[in-house]
Amino acid sequence: xxxxxxxxxxxxxxxxxxxxxxxxxxMDLQVIxxxxxxxxxxxxxxxxxxxxISSKKDLKRRGANSLIWEDTQPKDILFYHDSVLTLSQSSxxxxxxxxxxxxxxxxxxxxxxxxxxxxxxxxxxxxxxxxMRARNPSFKTSVIGDDWVINLDKGSDIVLRKDQGSYEFxxxxxxxxxxxxxxxxxxTQDKVLTLNDNQKIETLVKSENLQWKEKKPVRIYTLDDxxxxxxxxxxxxxxxVINKSGAAEQGQEVKESRNTASVKLDHGSYKxxxxxxxxxxxxxxxxxxxxxxxxxxxxxxRDRLKTNEPHEFVWTTENGVKTYRVQFFSKGVPLRQENAExxxxxxxxxxxxxxxxxxxxxxxxxxxxxxxxxxxxxxxxEPLQAPKLKTPGVKKETAPAGxxxxxxxxxxxxxxLTEAQAKEENYEVNFEWEPVSGADQYVLEVSSTxxxxxxxxxxxxxxxxxxxxxxxxxxxxxxVASGNAKGRMGLFxxxxxxxxxxxxxxxxxxxxxxxxxxEKSAEEEKTEEPKPSEEVAKPTEPVVETEIVLPxxxxxxxxxxxxxxxxxxxxxxxxxxxxxxxxxxxxxxxSYKSGWVNKHNYHxxxxxxxxxxxxxxxxxxxxxxxxxxxxxxxxxxxxxxNEKMRWGLIAHENFIPERESEDSLKVKSQIAFGLRASRxxxxxxxxxxxxxxxxxxxxxxxxxxxxxxxxxxxAKPEDKFRWMLGVGAxxxxxxxxxxxxxxADLIFLLGLEQF
Numbered sequence: 001x002x003x004x005x006x007x008x009x010x011x012x013x014x015x016x017x018x019x020x021x022x023x024x025x026x027m028d029l030q031v032i033x034x035x036x037x038x039x040x041x042x043x044x045x046x047x048x049x050x051x052x053i054s055s056k057k058d059l060k061r062r063g064a065n066s067l068i069w070e071d072t073q074p075k076d077i078l079f080y081h082d083s084v085l086t087l088s089q090s091s092x093x094x095x096x097x098x099x100x101x102x103x104x105x106x107x108x109x110x111x112x113x114x115x116x117x118x119x120x121x122x123x124x125x126x127x128x129x130x131x132m133r134a135r136n137p138s139f140k141t142s143v144i145g146d147d148w149v150i151n152l153d154k155g156s157d158i159v160l161r162k163d164q165g166s167y168e169f170x171x172x173x174x175x176x177x178x179x180x181x182x183x184x185x186x187x188t189q190d191k192v193l194t195l196n197d198n199q200k201i202e203t204l205v206k207s208e209n210l211q212w213k214e215k216k217p218v219r220i221y222t223l224d225d226x227x228x229x230x231x232x233x234x235x236x237x238x239x240x241v242i243n244k245s246g247a248a249e250q251g252q253e254v255k256e257s258r259n260t261a262s263v264k265l266d267h268g269s270y271k272x273x274x275x276x277x278x279x280x281x282x283x284x285x286x287x288x289x290x291x292x293x294x295x296x297x298x299x300x301x302r303d304r305l306k307t308n309e310p311h312e313f314v315w316t317t318e319n320g321v322k323t324y325r326v327q328f329f330s331k332g333v334p335l336r337q338e339n340a341e342x343x344x345x346x347x348x349x350x351x352x353x354x355x356x357x358x359x360x361x362x363x364x365x366x367x368x369x370x371x372x373x374x375x376x377x378x379x380x381x382e383p384l385q386a387p388k389l390k391t392p393g394v395k396k397e398t399a400p401a402g403x404x405x406x407x408x409x410x411x412x413x414x415x416x417l418t419e420a421q422a423k424e425e426n427y428e429v430n431f432e433w434e435p436v437s438g439a440d441q442y443v444l445e446v447s448s449t450x451x452x453x454x455x456x457x458x459x460x461x462x463x464x465x466x467x468x469x470x471x472x473x474x475x476x477x478x479x480v481a482s483g484n485a486k487g488r489m490g491l492f493x494x495x496x497x498x499x500x501x502x503x504x505x506x507x508x509x510x511x512x513x514x515x516x517x518x519e520k521s522a523e524e525e526k527t528e529e530p531k532p533s534e535e536v537a538k539p540t541e542p543v544v545e546t547e548i549v550l551p552x553x554x555x556x557x558x559x560x561x562x563x564x565x566x567x568x569x570x571x572x573x574x575x576x577x578x579x580x581x582x583x584x585x586x587x588x589x590x591s592y593k594s595g596w597v598n599k600h601n602y603h604x605x606x607x608x609x610x611x612x613x614x615x616x617x618x619x620x621x622x623x624x625x626x627x628x629x630x631x632x633x634x635x636x637x638x639x640x641x642n643e644k645m646r647w648g649l650i651a652h653e654n655f656i657p658e659r660e661s662e663d664s665l666k667v668k669s670q671i672a673f674g675l676r677a678s679r680x681x682x683x684x685x686x687x688x689x690x691x692x693x694x695x696x697x698x699x700x701x702x703x704x705x706x707x708x709x710x711x712x713x714x715a716k717p718e719d720k721f722r723w724m725l726g727v728g729a730x731x732x733x734x735x736x737x738x739x740x741x742x743x744a745d746l747i748f749l750l751g752l753e754q755f
Contacts, residue, residue: 018561018750047079047080047114048077048078048079048080048097049078049079049080049082049096049097049112050077050078050094050095050096050097050100050112051075051076051077051078051094051095052072052073052074052075052076052078052092052093052094052095053074053092053093053094053095053101054074054092054093054364055072055073055074055090055091055092055093056089056090056091056092056320056363056364056365057087057089057090057091057319057320058071058086058087058088058089058090059071059072059084059085059086059087059090059092060072060084060085060086060087061076061078061082061083061084061085062082062083062085063079063081063082064079064080064081064082069085069626072084078094078096078112079112080112080113080114081111081112081113081114082111082112083109083110083111083112084104084109084110084111084112085108085109086104086105086106086107086108086109086130087106087107087625088106088107088267089106089267089289089290090106090107091103091104091105091106091287092104096112098136098138098139098141099136099137099138099139100134100135100136100139100141101134101135101136102125102132102133102134103132103133103134104130104131104132105130105131105132105245105269105285105287106130106131106245106268106269106287107129107130107131107245107246107269108129108130108131108132109127109128109129109130110125110126110127110128110130110132111125111126111128112124112125112126113125113126113144115142124141124142124143124144125141125142125143125144126143126144126145127143127144127145127160127162128162129162129246130161130162130245131159131160131161131162131245131269131271132159132160132161133157133158133159133160133172134152134156134157134158134160135156135157136152136154136155136156137154137155138154139154140152140153140154141156143158143160145162145167147180147181147199148167148178148179148180148195149178149179150169150176150177150178150179150187151176151177151179152174152176153174153175153176153177154174155173155174156171156173156174156175156176157171157172157173157174158170158171158172158174158176158187159171159172159283161243161245161271163243163244163245163246163247163248163249164246164247164248166194166195166196166197167194167195168192168193168194168195168243168271169187169192169193169194169195170187170192170193170282170283171187171188171189172189172282173189174189175187175188175189178193178195178201180195180199180201181199182199182201185201189206190205190206191203191204191205191206192204192206192280204279204280205278205279205280206279206280206281206282207235207274207276207278207279207280207281209234209235209236209276209278210233210234210235210237210274210275210276210278210279210280210281211233211234211235211281211282212231212232212233212234212274212281212282212284213232213233213234214232215282215284217284217285217286217287218284218285218286218287219286219287219288219289219363219365219367220286220287220288220289220367221289221290221291221292221363221367221368221369221370222267222288222289222290222291222370223290223291223293223370223372225266225267226264226265226266226288227264227265227288228262228263228264229262229263229264229265229286229288230260230261230262231260231261231262231263231272231284232259232260233259233260233274233281234259235259235274235276235281236257236276237254237259237274237275237276237281238253238254238275238276238277239251239252239253239254239274239275239276240252240253240254240261240263240272240273240274240275241272241273241274241275241280242263242265242270242271242272243270243271243272243273243283244265244268244269244270245268245269245270246268247268251275265286265288266288267288267289267290268287268288269285269286269287270285270286270287270288271283271284271285271286272284272286291369291370291372292318292319292320292321292361292369293316293318293372294315294316294318294321294324294359294360294361294369294371294372295315295316295372295451296314296315296357296358296359296373296374296375296451297314297315297316297451298312298313298314299311299313299375299377300375300451300452300492300495301375301376301377301451301452301453302375302376302377302378302445302452302492303375303377303378303492304377304378304379304380304383304481304489304490304491304492305349305377305378305379305380306379306380306381306382306383306491307349307350307351307352307379307380307381308348308349308350308381309348310346310347310348311346311347311348311349312344312345312346313326313344313345313346313347313357314343314344315343315344315359316343317343318361320363320364320369321361321362321363321369322361322362322363322364323339323340323341323361323362324339324340324341324342324343324345324359324360324361324362325337325338325339325340325359325360325361325362326338326339326340326345326347326357326358326359327357327358327359327360327371328355328356328357329355329356329357329358329374330353330354330355330356335355349379351379352379352380352381353379354376354377354378354379355376355377355378355379356374356375356376356377357374357375357377358371358372358373358374358375359371373453375453378489380488380489382488383488383489383490383491384436384437384438384439384482384483384484384488384489384490384491385436385437385482385490385491386436386480386481386482386490386491386492386493386494387433387434387435387436387439387442387464387480387481387482387490387493388433388434388493389431389432389433389478389479389480389493389496390432390433390434392429392430392431392432392478392498393429393430393432394427394428394429394430394498394500395427395428396426396427396428426469426470426471426472427471427472427473427500428467428468428469428471429467429468429471429476429498429500430465430466430467430468431444431446431465431466431467431468431478431480432464432465433464433465433480433493434464435464436482436490438482438484438488439482439483439484439490440462440483440484440485441460441461441462441482441483441484441485442460442461442462442463442464442480442481442482442483443458443459443460443461443480443481443482443483444457444458444459444460444461444466444478444479444480445457445458445478445479445480445481445492446468446476446477446478447476447477447478448474448475448476448477449477450477450495452477452479452495456476471500472500473500474500475497475498475499475500476497476498476500477495477496477497477498478495478496478498479492479493479494479495479496480492480493481493556592556593556753556754557590557591557592557753557754558589558590558591558592558593558724558751558752558753558754559588559589559590559591559751559752559753560588560589560591560724560726560749560750560751560752561587561588561589561749561750561751562587562588562589562607562609562747562748562749562751563583563584563585563586563587563747563748564583564584564587564609564745564746564747564748565582565583565584565745565746566580566581566582566583566584566609566611566631566743566744566745567580567581567742567743567744567745568580568581568741568742568743568744569741569742569743570656570657570734570739570740570741570742570743571657571738571739571740571741572656572657572658572659572665572738572739573658573659573738573739574659576657576658576659576665577657578627578657578665578667578741580613580627580629582611582613584609584610584611584745585611586609586610586611587607587608587609587747588607588608588609589605589606589607589608589747589749589751590605590606591603591604591605591606591753592604592605600638600639601638601639602636602637602638602639603635603636603637603638603639603646603648604634604635604636604637605633605634605635606632606633606634607632607633607634607728607747608630608631608632608633608653609630609631609632609745610628610629610630611628611629612626612627612628612629613626613627613628613629614626615627624664624665625664625666627666627667628667629655629667630653630655630669631652631653631654631655631745632651632652632653633650633651633652633653633705633707633730634650634651634652635648635649635650635676635678635692635694636648636649636650637676637678639680645677645678645679646677646678646679646680647675647676647677647678648675648676648678649673649674649675649676650673650674650675650676650694650696650705651671651672651673651696652671652672652673652674652694652696652703652705652732653669653670653671654669654670654671654672654701654703654732654734654743655667655668655669655670656668656670656701656736656738670698670701671698672696672697672698672701672702672703673696673697673698674694674695674696674697674703675694675695676692676693676694677692677693677694678690678691678692678693679691679692686712686713687710687711687712687713688710688711688713689708689709689710689711690707690708690709690710691707691708692705692706692707692708693705693706693707694706694707700736700737701734701735701736701740702734702735702736703732703733703734703735704732704733705730705731705732705733706730706731707728707729707730707731708728708729708730709726709727709728709729709747709749710726710727710728711724711725711726711749712724712725712726713753720754721752721753721754722752722753723750723751723752724749724750724751724752724753725749725750726748726749726750726751727746727747727748727749728746728747728749729744729745729746729747730744730745730747731743731744732744
């Protein structure tokens with residue numbers, strides 16, 4: 001008899017360990033606070049240093065005692081020893097306690113430090129990288145680098161930039177002093193200093209003859225990968241010096257006697273200067289950002305609207321867009337423009353006309369965001385009514401009879417390929433609608449997207465039905481508008497959704513029929529004489545076929561928590577090396593085991609995990625975002641009568657590192673499929689052990705996987721639900737064109753299974 005008290009003790013201990021692990025995670029994330037155990041707040045024992053005036057998109061802040069970068073909002077308080085980071089297409093304005101204003105461009109990292117003399121209100125800034133502008137009208141300010149210090153005099157305005165190890169210092173107004181290991185040097189408005197890795201200082205003189213006609217910063221939103229930037233200046237420039245944040249300096253020659261030029265720039269933040277023999281100009285700031293996509297939701301393309309009635313124009317909202325402009329055109333000529341603070345506008349039109357409408361955005365600083373596309377609409381005084389749609393009839397197109405599926409793996413065709421085959425077959429859809437008074441023709445539109453931007457079918461019909469053939473297996477939307485031959489238009493009906501995915505085609509496998517036996521007539525039976533050698537058969541007892549008794553195999557569903565410890569060392573293109581080691585707290589395993597089905601049994605198992613990996617040490621990777629990695633393994637095995645070897649399929653979702661920028665990388669999800677062989681050991685009410693080997697490929701990536709899993713059950717044999725405690729592991733060797741590596745997971749299981 002099993003000792004159930006001992007089982008309960010084990011289960012209780014496991015539950016307490018899981019609770020402790022969850023509490024530890026919540027304390028580390030500062031979600032909850034437990035006295036004597038939680039971390040001290042990052043704001044304790046610190047003083048306020050300032051606040052955030054405004055921010056654009058992703059602005060991060062990290063406290064001195066925190067390992068987590070937090071999202072920030074305008075008016076958030078900043079403290080001494082806080083680090084502030086702007087990401088791609090991000091900017092911020094900060095106000096510090098000594099009345100210093102800071103402007104941070106994208107990909108910039110600064111830390112606020114206390115002055116050495118705490119009785120003064122001066123603030124020390126540690127500048128790590130990026131592009132920053134500082135103004136201190138009332139107090140002195142110090143900016144610290146790796147091996148240099150700049151002391152700003154009261155009332156100074158200075159610009160600092162770091163690119164690939166070199167620093168650039170420019171005084172817009174006032175004065176400052178640069179201290180390095182080699183000595184001190186004054187910074188004035190008439191020159192620009194650059195500091196290289198070898199502590200060599202280069203001085204560039206500003207030329208008063210080279211001036212930009214427009215000195216204000218420029219921000220261009222573009223829907224393409226690059227944007228054309230027009231430039232105009234005064235003076236005889238010979239070269240345009242283009243500095244992109246985080247990239248090497250580039251030069252573009254200027255044609256003689258030209259004061260204008262156009263440069264094509266990809267996304268990023270730039271400083272552009274004019275240069276000739278006498279010196280350089282001030283820097284012009286140019287930002288090229290990817291434009292947010294504003295989609296038009298209502299009215300739809302080619303919609304008909306009634307005049308002298310209000311109509312709602314609706315579009316999607318996007319982060320970074322403060323105001324919207326609804327613009328109307330007729331044959332490309334602007335006719336009307338309406339401003340909106342929200343993503344909708346109610347408008348009225350008095351005249352019949354054909355228009356195109358689009359929505360342009362504007363960010364908080366007044367820079368224009370281009371429209372993604374425009375929709376055509378028709379305004380009519382007395383449009384015909386919209387037809388009433390009927391439920392369409394759907395059937396599969398007739399296909400020639402195929403060959404019989406009578407081979408060893410027909411179970412796989414039935415279980416896996418039935419729906420896949422249905423998706424590749426064609427269907428017939430019969431669209432019908434009610435007639436409309438005054439209409440002698442109808443326009444039918446069918447689209448695979450609800451916005452009807454690119455319909456797959458547009459038909460002008462004289463009847464109230466249409467049979468659409470060779471229809472593919474997916475979702476559609478359809479609508480109908482009425483009209484007549486004289487050109488009078490009618491309103492479109494509300495779109496109806498056609499869910500073709502809900503059709504499940506399951507073909508029954510034809511069974512071979514027994515061959516017919518010819519019956520003998522009565523006369524043939526009478527005239528037929530027995531052969532001499534034949535004996536009269538004696539009646540015999542019926543033969544009883546003994547039933548094969550299969551060993552009992554429990555069937556049912558299972559679910560388990562599956563935290564793990566992960567090790568991954570892999571590489572990709574452009575020296576993207578990833579070395580990950582640590583616990584993965586979120587993991588889940590789902591399983592299904594069938595009983596005997598025609599002398600076979602089936603096993604399905606899905607394990608998935610999700611973890612966010614933070615760059616360590618973070619000071620060396622300030623521009624590296626956290627890596628969110630998901631890994632999943634799905635297996636489908638088929639067991640035979642002897643229950644030793646099993647064969648089946650496997651799918652593995654993994655990742656490949658890729659270069660995102662010069663200073664950061666990202667991971668790309670990769671799914672590989674393959675064949676699997678496994679062996680099941682020690683199947684009983686208490687234990688179950690599995691060993692497997694798989695070969696997988698995605699076409700470009702190849703993997704070999706070894707896995708093992710052991711489960712122990714805590715319950716009586718007659719219990720329907722059983723607690724399970726287990727451990728598993730998998731080791732993957734991955735190879736592809738640009739690299740590969742080894743990955744391993746040690747998985748801990750705690751779950752419940754139904755038998």
